[in-house]
Amino acid sequence: MISYDLVQPWPEGFVVVGDAASAFNPVYGHGMSVAARNALSVRNGLRRHGDAAGVARIIQASVTAGGLDAWQLAVGQDLRSQQRLEGRTPDLKSRLLYAYGDRMARVARGRQDLFALQLDVYTLSSPTSRVFSPRAVLATLLGPVDPPLAEPPFTAAEQSVLAY
Numbered sequence: 661m662i663s664y665d666l667v668q669p670w671p672e673g674f675v676v677v678g679d680a681a682s683a684f685n686p687v688y689g690h691g692m693s694v695a696a697r698n699a700l701s702v703r704n705g706l707r708r709h710g711d712a713a714g715v716a717r718i719i720q721a722s723v724t725a726g727g728l729d730a731w732q733l734a735v736g737q738d739l740r741s742q743q744r745l746e747g748r749t750p751d752l753k754s755r756l757l758y759a760y761g762d763r764m765a766r767v768a769r770g771r772q773d774l775f776a777l778q779l780d781v782y783t784l785s786s787p788t789s790r791v792f793s794p795r796a797v798l799a800t801l802l803g804p805v806d807p808p809l810a811e812p813p814f815t816a817a818e819q820s821v822l823a824y
Contacts, residue, residue, distance in 0.1 A: 665721040673711075675702060675719050682727040685738060690730035693784045697726035729788045733781075763800055764791065770806040774799045 664676045677698035684690045705719035740758060743750050750758065768775040777796055780786035790796060814822065 663724055665717065665724045670717045670720065672713065673716055675716050675723060677702065677723055681723055682731060684730055684734050688730070688734050688737070690734065690784060694727045694730050697784070698723045701726050729781075730784055732788055760800065761791075763805065764796070766805045766808075767800050767803050769809070770804055771799060 664681060678695045679691065681698060682694060684694065701722035702719055705715060705722055709715040709718060736757070739754070740750070742748075743754075749755075764774065764778065768778050774796065777786070777790055781788055781791055
C-alpha cells in the first residue's frame with residue numbers, strides 16, 4: 661500500500677481518495693465504505709481547517725487512516741488463503757490470530773452481542789480493535805462454542821417460504 665500521506669513534497673490542494681488511495685479485493689465489499697470514509701475525511705478536514713496552507717496533507721493523513729481497518733482485514737484474509745494454497749505454515753502470531761478469529765466466529769453463532777460486534781467490524785462500522793476489547797476476548801474464550809452448522813439455520817416458517 662502506498663502511503664500518500666508520507667509523500668514529500670505534497671502538492672497544495674490535492675488529495676488522493678477512493679480506489680486511487682487504496683483498492684481492495686472486491687470479495688470483501690469494503691471499497692465503497694472506504695470511499696465514503698474518504699469523503700468524510702475531506703469534508704471534515706475542510707470544515708475544520710478551511711483552505712489553509714497544508715490542509716491537503718492533513719486531509720490525506722485522515723484518508724489514509726480511514727482505510728487502515730479495511731486494509732488489515734483484507735490483507736489478513738488474503739495472506740491466510742495464500743498460505744493455505746501454498747502449504748506454508750504461518751508464524752506463531754498469525755496462527756494465534758487465526759485461531760482467535762475462528763473461535764470468535766464459532767462462539768458468535770450462539771451469542772448475539774458477539775455476532776453484532778463481528779458484523780460491525782466486518783462492515784467497517786467499528787474499528788477492528790473492538791474484537792480485542794476485554795468483553796469480546798472474554799466472550800470468545802469462555803464460549804459457548806456452537807457445533808458447525810450442518811444446514812442453514814432456517815425456522816419452519818422460513819423453510820416453507822423457500823420451498824416455493
